[in-house]
Amino acid sequence: xxxxxxxxxxxxxIIFSLMVIFAKNPIHSxxxxxxxxxxxxxxxxxxxxxxxxxVNFIVYMGAIMVLFLFVLMLLNLNKETEPxxxxxxxxxxxxxxxxxxxxxxxxxxxxxxxxxxxxxNPGLGLVENLGKELFGPFxxxxxxxxxxxxxxxVGAVLLSKKDEVEA
Amino acid sequence: MDTGFIIEKFIxxxxxxxxxxxxxxxxxxxxxxxxxxxQDRLGPDRAGxxxxxxxxxxxxxxxxxxxxxxxxxxxxxxxxxxxxxLLCACIGTAVIPWGxxxxxxxxxxxxxxxxxxxxxxxxxxxxxxxxxGVMIGGWASNNKYSLLSAxxxxxxxxxxxxxxxxxxxxxxxxxxxxxxxxxxxxxxGWRWNVLxxxxxxxIFMVCSFAETNRAPFDLPECETELIGGxxxxxxxxxxxxxxxxxxxxxxxxxxxxxxxxxxxxxxxxMDYMATLLGPTWAPLFGTAVLFAKIFFFxxxxxxxxxxxxxxxxxxLMNLGWKGxxxxxxxxxxxxxxxxxxxxxx
Numbered sequence: 001x002x003x004x005x006x007x008x009x010x011x012x013x014i015i016f017s018l019m020v021i022f023a024k025n026p027i028h029s030x031x032x033x034x035x036x037x038x039x040x041x042x043x044x045x046x047x048x049x050x051x052x053x054x055v056n057f058i059v060y061m062g063a064i065m066v067l068f069l070f071v072l073m074l075l076n077l078n079k080e081t082e083p084x085x086x087x088x089x090x091x092x093x094x095x096x097x098x099x100x101x102x103x104x105x106x107x108x109x110x111x112x113x114x115x116x117x118x119x120x121n122p123g124l125g126l127v128e129n130l131g132k133e134l135f136g137p138f139x140x141x142x143x144x145x146x147x148x149x150x151x152x153x154v155g156a157v158l159l160s161k162k163d164e165v166e167a
Numbered sequence: 168m169d170t171g172f173i174i175e176k177f178i179x180x181x182x183x184x185x186x187x188x189x190x191x192x193x194x195x196x197x198x199x200x201x202x203x204x205x206q207d208r209l210g211p212d213r214a215g216x217x218x219x220x221x222x223x224x225x226x227x228x229x230x231x232x233x234x235x236x237x238x239x240x241x242x243x244x245x246x247x248x249x250x251x252x253l254l255c256a257c258i259g260t261a262v263i264p265w266g267x268x269x270x271x272x273x274x275x276x277x278x279x280x281x282x283x284x285x286x287x288x289x290x291x292x293x294x295x296x297x298x299x300g301v302m303i304g305g306w307a308s309n310n311k312y313s314l315l316s317a318x319x320x321x322x323x324x325x326x327x328x329x330x331x332x333x334x335x336x337x338x339x340x341x342x343x344x345x346x347x348x349x350x351x352x353x354x355x356g357w358r359w360n361v362l363x364x365x366x367x368x369x370i371f372m373v374c375s376f377a378e379t380n381r382a383p384f385d386l387p388e389c390e391t392e393l394i395g396g397x398x399x400x401x402x403x404x405x406x407x408x409x410x411x412x413x414x415x416x417x418x419x420x421x422x423x424x425x426x427x428x429x430x431x432x433x434x435x436x437m438d439y440m441a442t443l444l445g446p447t448w449a450p451l452f453g454t455a456v457l458f459a460k461i462f463f464f465x466x467x468x469x470x471x472x473x474x475x476x477x478x479x480x481x482x483l484m485n486l487g488w489k490g491x492x493x494x495x496x497x498x499x500x501x502x503x504x505x506x507x508x509x510x511x512x
Contacts, residue, residue, distance in 0.1 A: 027306060031244075034299070054288040062295025063325060066302070070321045073306055073314060127285060127345055 006046055013039040030068050037061045051127045179280055183260050191414035192222040194465060201469040229407035237400050241307040248304025249401065249408035255297040256415035262286040263422050264348045266432045266454035270446035278450060279348060286347035287335060290423055294331075294378050298324040300412065301380075301387060305397035316396035319480065320387035323377055326487040327384075331374035333495035334367045337502040338427060351431035356438070359430040366498045368428045370491050375420040377487070380413060382472035386480055421464035425457060432457040 016039060019032040037060045044053035134142050196211065196218070203210025211218035236245055266278035283289060298320055305317025338360060342350045354360055361368045377384040388396030395401075398409045425431060432453030434440075441449040478486070 031303070050283065050285050051288075054285045054292055057292040058288065058295055062292055063328070066295070066298055066321050066325055069299075069302055069306075070318060073302070073318055073321075 002046055009039050009042045026072050030072060034061055034065045051130050175276060176280060187260055187415055187418055190418050191411055194414040196222050198469050202473050205473040229404050232403040234403040244303050244307035248300055248307055249405045251303060252300025252412040253408045255293055255300060256412040259290055259293045259419040262289050262347055263426055264351050264431060266450040269450040282346060282348045285345045287345045295328055301397045308400035310400050312393045313397050313399050316387045316393050323386060326484060327374045327377035330370055330487060330491035330495050333499060334370035337367045337498045338364055340502050340506055347426055351426055354430040354433050356433060357435045361428040370495050372424060373491060379416040379420055381468055383475040383478050384483060386483060417465055417468050421461045424464055425460035429460050
């Protein structure tokens with residue numbers, strides 16, 4: 001049952017992610033990205049990581065994507081404002097894409113099927129256990145990453161302040 | 168998963184869905200009556216006795232109106248917008264515990280659709296998703312007023328979500344659980360969370376006014392500046408969906424407030440009532456108490472709407488970022504310190 005659900009949702013994730021790239025309109029791209037994140041949420045639920053699922057739902061689908069949509073709506077991108085691409089950029093793009101394909105093929109060839117990883121504690125994804133892990137063995141990395149986020153936040157506030165002084 | 172379980176949940180979902188729709192319908196009637204009372208008027212009184220059939224008449228009117236889809240709009244997203252708004256409004260009811268488990272014919276039936284252990288966060292996720300209906304609809308209308316309104320709605324929701332989340336954190340420090348069922352059970356009798364978290368409740372309530380786009384924070388549909396806001400281009404039942412979604416949101420956030428802070432289906436003297444009424448009727452009485460609390464909050468929403476004038480946009484942002492967020496953080500610190508002192512000394 002859950003294997004079938006996994007394959008169904010995985011197919012949907014791949015389709016939606018491809019639609020993100022192929023959609024002509026940037027707003028449509030963002031909407032497909034939201035759907036992609038929703039399928040990721042379902043994946044997390046299937047892995048019994050409920051907390052991660054709901055946080056992915058709130059932060060990525062609910063907050064970050066709203067900001068993306070917000071910025072794109074303000075920019076009002078359309079055909080007329082799109083910068084014309086020079087042939088040089090196109091050639092560079094083709095070369096980069098070719099390199100990516102070669103890398104992907106190489107890694108796929110080298111890949112072997114490993115035995116499925118079985119967690120010692122299947123309830124690891126539940127809030128209580130996750131909290132104990134984060135604030136126990138992983139306290140230092142957790143605090144460091146929060147410091148990093150704080151630094152980024154202060155930086156963003158400073159950048160927006162600077163504009164105000166000039167104006 | 169046996170069939171009985173599925174049937175039981177299906178009936179519960181259908182009943183809750185029906186109740187939310189009926190309450191949303193009659194909220195429109197109640198809103199007019201409350202407005203009329205506050206402004207010393209009569210309000211709707213033509214359709215049926217006391218105008219009680221007014222919502223039905225409105226519904227018929229909505230369905231009969233001509234359906235207009237602007238030619239320059241994005242057709243699919245234009246239709247998706249109101250649908251998404253209504254969907255997000257309705258799915259919030261799934262995790263709210265409507266009553267303590269009820270005994271029907273020797274079988275214990277929980278009056279809650281899903282007791283997931285991240286219930287509070289689920290509600291929060293649904294709330295944060297709710298803005299997409301407004302944003303997509305506003306953008307797809309291809310109207311600058313609608314677009315402005317969509318952008319306003321987005322920034323307003325994101326700003327107030329932060330304060331809302333922070334106010335819930337202080338509550339969670341106390342309850343030690345994310346399951347709504349457990350949070351309600353901890354408030355047995357008179358031990359309602361609002362007595363321990365009055366500031367947290369105040370912040371949460373102000374934020375839920377902003378999240379449901381209700382006055383004094385109804386900036387996205389500010390008619391003096393934006394015509395009708397995000398639903399300017401909408402007509403017929405698509406407009407109805409948007410208006411309906413607002414009332415369902417109001418119902419759900421009233422239910423969440425009653426559940427988190429006002430004890431849900433708990434009331435003083437409930438143990439005595441449980442022995443008096445037996446295991447079948449006592450939970451139903453608790454549900455009635457919960458609905459009384461919800462109706463009070465819905466009335467409060469309306470009362471505020473017809474009392475306080477609309478905020479200006481910069482005032483809204485100032486209140487959110489410079490008022491509520493620091494207050495919520497202070498609340499978390501105070502709660503944390505008090506809990507640490509109580510546990511260690």
